[in-house]
Amino acid sequence: MGHRVLVVEDEEDIAFPLVRTLEREGYDVGWVDSGQKALDELAGRSADVVILDLGLPDMDGLEVCKDARAAGFEGAIMIVTARAGELDRVVGLDYGADDYLAKPFGLAELQARVRALLRRTGAGSAHDEPDGGLRIDVDARRVYAGDVEVPLTGKEFDVLSILAANKDKVVSRGRLMADVWDENWYGSTKTLDVTIGRLRQKLESVGVTERVVAVRGVGFRLEAPAPDA
Numbered sequence: 001m002g003h004r005v006l007v008v009e010d011e012e013d014i015a016f017p018l019v020r021t022l023e024r025e026g027y028d029v030g031w032v033d034s035g036q037k038a039l040d041e042l043a044g045r046s047a048d049v050v051i052l053d054l055g056l057p058d059m060d061g062l063e064v065c066k067d068a069r070a071a072g073f074e075g076a077i078m079i080v081t082a083r084a085g086e087l088d089r090v091v092g093l094d095y096g097a098d099d100y101l102a103k104p105f106g107l108a109e110l111q112a113r114v115r116a117l118l119r120r121t122g123a124g125s126a127h128d129e130p131d132g133g134l135r136i137d138v139d140a141r142r143v144y145a146g147d148v149e150v151p152l153t154g155k156e157f158d159v160l161s162i163l164a165a166n167k168d169k170v171v172s173r174g175r176l177m178a179d180v181w182d183e184n185w186y187g188s189t190k191t192l193d194v195t196i197g198r199l200r201q202k203l204e205s206v207g208v209t210e211r212v213v214a215v216r217g218v219g220f221r222l223e224a225p226a227p228d229a
């Protein structure tokens with residue numbers, strides 16, 4: 001039997017394709033539609049990964065996350081939310097979650113995230129470890145980690161391709177803002193930070209070894225992994 005994945009989602013339209021996709025991947029999938037059922041299920045039978053909706057009918061998903069950790073749950077927790085702006089608020093707060101994903105998400109991205117979580121928690125087997133080398137096909141505007149395509153938005157792709165073209169060098173915030181957003185764009189640079197945050201998360205989730213590093217007060221740099229890794 002494959003790894004156990006528990007889907008906690010009250011909307012059938014979202015839960016069903018998710019469960020089907022994960023089952024096809026070979027996981028042993030459980031599905032519950034409320035926070036209390038999730039906690040009961042985990043108390044009886046643990047899981048390697050929990051995919052946890054924030055907007056549940058009975059409890060806030062973040063409470064479920066906290067309670068599961070307090071009860072000793074040690075598997076990975078991925079929080080999924082459709083609430084606009086919610087993702088930016090909860091990322092960085094320590095509720096014991098391992099990953100976050102905004103709805104709507106592609107099933108391919110979800111699968112990549114689940115695989116990455118299993119690797120990180122040590123539950124994954126060695127054979128599904130991808131080659132994490134970053135490859136950018138500029139003409140096709142597609143990015144790969146080994147053989148796995150990384151689904152990026154247009155802005156994420158633009159930021160990454162500029163950083164990759166200047167690998168190991170710092171690219172200033174001003175240049176990224178001017179090149180990726182238009183020159184008449186005078187909004188806050190929070191948009192850039194959010195884009196960088198999502199880009200990092202996506203690269204990490206598929207095991208890309210290069211890192212997007214923030215250089216305080218200047219900009220960002222794409223770095224190759226340490227050679228002794």
Ligand code: CA
Nearest residue numbers: 010053055056
């Ligand atoms: Ca919901």
